[in-house]
Amino acid sequence: MSLVLHFADEAALARALAHELEWACGEIGCHVFPDGELRLTLPKPLPSRVVLLRGLQQPNAKLAALLIAVPAAREFGARHLSLVAPYLAYMRQDMEFRAGEAISQRHLGQALAGWFDALITVDPHLHRVSSLDEVVSGRRGVAVSAAPLLGRFVADRVPGALLLAPDEEAGQWVRAAAASGGLEHAVCHKQRHGDHEVQVALPAAGLRGRAVVLLDDLASTGRTLAVAAKAALAVGAASVDVAVTHGLFIGDALQTIRAAGVREVWSSDCVPHTSNAVSVVPLLAAAVRQVVQLPFG
Ligand code: R5P
Numbered sequence: 001m002s003l004v005l006h007f008a009d010e011a012a013l014a015r016a017l018a019h020e021l022e023w024a025c026g027e028i029g030c031h032v033f034p035d036g037e038l039r040l041t042l043p044k045p046l047p048s049r050v051v052l053l054r055g056l057q058q059p060n061a062k063l064a065a066l067l068i069a070v071p072a073a074r075e076f077g078a079r080h081l082s083l084v085a086p087y088l089a090y091m092r093q094d095m096e097f098r099a100g101e102a103i104s105q106r107h108l109g110q111a112l113a114g115w116f117d118a119l120i121t122v123d124p125h126l127h128r129v130s131s132l133d134e135v136v137s138g139r140r141g142v143a144v145s146a147a148p149l150l151g152r153f154v155a156d157r158v159p160g161a162l163l164l165a166p167d168e169e170a171g172q173w174v175r176a177a178a179a180s181g182g183l184e185h186a187v188c189h190k191q192r193h194g195d196h197e198v199q200v201a202l203p204a205a206g207l208r209g210r211a212v213v214l215l216d217d218l219a220s221t222g223r224t225l226a227v228a229a230k231a232a233l234a235v236g237a238a239s240v241d242v243a244v245t246h247g248l249f250i251g252d253a254l255q256t257i258r259a260a261g262v263r264e265v266w267s268s269d270c271v272p273h274t275s276n277a278v279s280v281v282p283l284l285a286a287a288v289r290q291v292v293q294l295p296f297g
Helices: 008-021 059-075 104-115 147-157 168-181 223-234 253-259 281-292
Strands: 002-007 024-032 038-041 049-053 080-085 118-122 140-144 162-165 184-187 189-194 197-201 211-219 239-247 265-268 276-278
Touching (some): 002 008, 008 024, 049 281, 080 104, 140 281, 147 276, 162 168, 168 184, 168 211, 189 223, 223 239, 223 253, 253 265
Parallel strands (some): 002 049, 080 118, 211 239, 265 276
């Protein structure tokens, strides 16, 4: 038997993944003591093949839980333990931008490589390393992409849309989405001055009269999308919608995006949210099948 293990807040996604894989599904109980300590209760015994589904949005508390859950799962029988993290945090700090900054991508990758046999994620924010294998050195890393799904979804909802990447880093996802949906695309240039301050310069491509769909891997504060949407509407775009793989929508992000004139906001179900419009579950299941075919290491 093989099992998808999950926490209560991701039960729906875990059940969908287990159903797609025709595996069993088991929940980790979590009691938070008044002082913040956790008491985790795992199904016991565990089968030898276990996938732990844990998206790393709001990562810090979840990483503390993994610190306990992983050795417990091993102790209770999991020999091959993979992490499916539809959203993988800490990937953006991938170099020492200023002297003394820790390269979180590398250090988190090393920790995950120590805990898990394999890591599966969706559209990780990788720019200075070529693959997820490099992040979890010595382990198997599989990155799947929601961009083609989003591209087909947009083509269906907004025929003839111009897909617009709000920054160069999103160019890769916009190109994949455009190819999949048979749509045109263009890329903006972004400068970030702070957590909530960004400037976006539009591409030369004419936006006047076009139905623009901004597509990015991630919406966090929503400022990138809001600034890009305002700029597109200011030069005469007929409409602006938004499609993202990971809808974190921190704080007032959604209101900010809507106040900028955005019509529809769509996301994949990597992060559970009311904007979820496409499902990555079949992609995750295919990646799990690929990973568990490997002999136990
Ligand atoms: C960064 O390059 C990412 O692709 C996103 O554009 C960025 O993280 C979005 O952040 P925010 O929503 O806070 O502007």
